[in-house]
Amino acid sequence: MTTTFLSFIVIAVIIAISTLPDVVTSRSEEERIAHYHSLNHTWPPAEYIPNTPGWRKLFEHRLRQVEEIEDRTERFEGFAQAISAGVLQPNFTEYGFGLARAPESLMVDLRKGVHDGYQKEGGPRLESYINAITEPRPWFIDRPDLTTRVLDELQDYSEAWAGFPLTPVTAYGFRLYRNTSRLHVHVDKTATHVISFILHIDSSDDADPWPILIEDLNGVTHEVTLTSGDILFYESSKCFHGRPRPFNGTWYSSVFVHYYPTHGYKETFDEMGKVNRIPPHWADEPTSQYEIPLRMHGTTMEEPSCDNFWCNTKFSNKWSGPGEEGYVIEPGGNKRVLDIAKVNDCKDRNKKCREWSQWESKECEANASFMHVTCPRSCNICSISAPGSSTPVSSGGDGGDGGDGGISDEL
Incomplete structure (x- = not known):
């Protein structure tokens, strides 16, 4: 495989679409691999984010699927998407x-x-x-x-x-x-x-x-x-x-x-993080076909050999709304209060707060007595109740019968 072809893959493997990410770089493949090693990356990844057993198992499987994609362009994109979601992107909530x-x-x-x-x-x-x-x-x-x-x-x-x-x-x-x-x-x-x-x-x-x-x-x-x-x-x-x-x-x-x-x-945020994390062997032709075949369409994927084009539809947890205003229903069947009052307490009280907080004079520190009262949001000094910190309220067992939370199984 020529260096020119590899460079072309790294430069232009993504089709830009309105809702999905682009990956663009002007570096050669040799420079990308050198940077990979300079960051002391190893393969397979030692850690996932989050490193829960189920998440880790899911993405170990998906990365094996990606390695078996026959089309090189699709394989590169599959690595970029799976690595970004499973290994690099932080999570901000308990369930997602x-x-x-x-x-x-x-x-x-x-x-x-x-x-x-x-x-x-x-x-x-x-x-x-x-x-x-x-x-x-x-x-x-x-x-x-x-x-x-x-x-x-x-x-x-x-x-x-x-x-x-x-x-x-x-x-x-x-x-x-x-x-x-x-x-x-x-x-x-x-x-x-x-x-x-x-x-x-x-x-x-x-x-x-x-x-x-x-x-x-x-x-x-x-x-x-x-x-x-x-x-x-x-x-x-x-x-x-x-x-x-x-x-x-x-x-x-x-x-x-x-x-x-x-x-x-x-x-x-590092736009090139997912490209830098793709292993050097990404371009190697697959030598096995043990996993469920994965097909890429730009930055999206499907499992064309499976019912409904995705095998886990057979084993998925199936549930439905309606939701309940003022609450969030979480996977597992619990609900918690959606505390809008906490958000209101954190609002700035002057339209210029964002501007003031960005002055070189560091107004949030230099003028703290005023800024912390007037601009708590822009100064990042207030705390909105984090997911899971409020007391969950049962939505009726496992949600199978609808209960108070409006969940019902779809059989």
């Missing part, structure tokens, strides 16, 4: 996802916006091509007035779930998936899509329940069916997720919302 409920006052306007857009003359436009989604291409309804409301009005909910201040990035929607569509399993952009949520707005009357598949931080695969108004909080650049089962119905609409931690994340 949770189910909550949006205010009904907001949902009334969102449902009306979707139905108005669907029924208007000419109907909704086609969404731009995304290789994460199978044909037919989704419809798209442009309502920035409403998506901005979702981004702003539900930021407090996201911060209460995560346990720290967040910087908003985008609210993307309204996407309307169409009959037979599938969303390949993937993780999102590590630079910005850290704390995220999916808000299910509505679906056509003929739509079957369509679960989202997500892997929790113990390596357990879940399929969660959202009802209209349900929020699925998730660490979208950490937990692989998708909708590998084909959708059956005319349309299904959601909005996708992303934030990143305000303090400390951008300052330490």
Whole structure:
């Protein structure tokens, strides 16, 4: 294999798409490998994040799958995605996802916006091509007035779930998936899509329940069916997720919302970390085929030999909403209070707080008596209750019968 070909792979293996990460570098493969060794990396990885037995087992399996991918470009991308999620990206919550409920006052306007857009003359436009989604291409309804409301009005909910201040990035929607569509399993952009949520707005009357598949931080695969108004909080650049089962119905609409931690994340983020961690032998042809075959589509993946294009749909924990406003339902069937009051206590009291906190004079320290009272968020001196720190409230055993938390098994 030529150096030119290897350099080409490292430079341009990623197809940029609107919701998923890019990897771009101008270094040669020899320089990349030299940097790998300078960082004292070893293979296979000694540690995973988190290093729970289930998470470790899941990603040891996935990395073996990647090593057996025959196409070199797909193999490189498979390494980048699996290493980023399983080995490098920090986790910020105990489980990686949770189910909550949006205010009904907001949902009334969102449902009306979707139905108005669907029924208007000419109907909704086609969404731009995304290789994460199978044909037919989704419809798209442009309502920035409403998506901005979702981004702003539900930021407090996201911060209460995560346990720290967040910087908003985008609210993307309204996407309307169409009959037979599938969303390949993937993780999102590590630079910005850290704390995220999916808000299910509505679906056509003929739509079957369509679960989202997500892997929790113990390596357990879940399929969660959202009802209209349900929020699925998730660490979208950490937990692989998708909708590998084909959708059956005319349309299904959601909005996708992303934030990143305000303090400390951008300052330490390494865009090239996942490329630097790919082992030197990535280009070697596979010598065995023991694992379930994995196929990459850009930065997304599927298991084409399995039912529903993902083998763990056979063994997944299957549950559904509705969620309960004011609470987060966690994997395992418990729920905890979504403490918005803690978030309100941490808000800045002056619009210039962010600016003041960034002055070279270090106002948060030099003028602490004023800044700590007026600008607790920008000075990073207040603590939002972290996930798991509040007392969990039982949602009715293991969630199998619905209980108080609104969970019901889908058999």
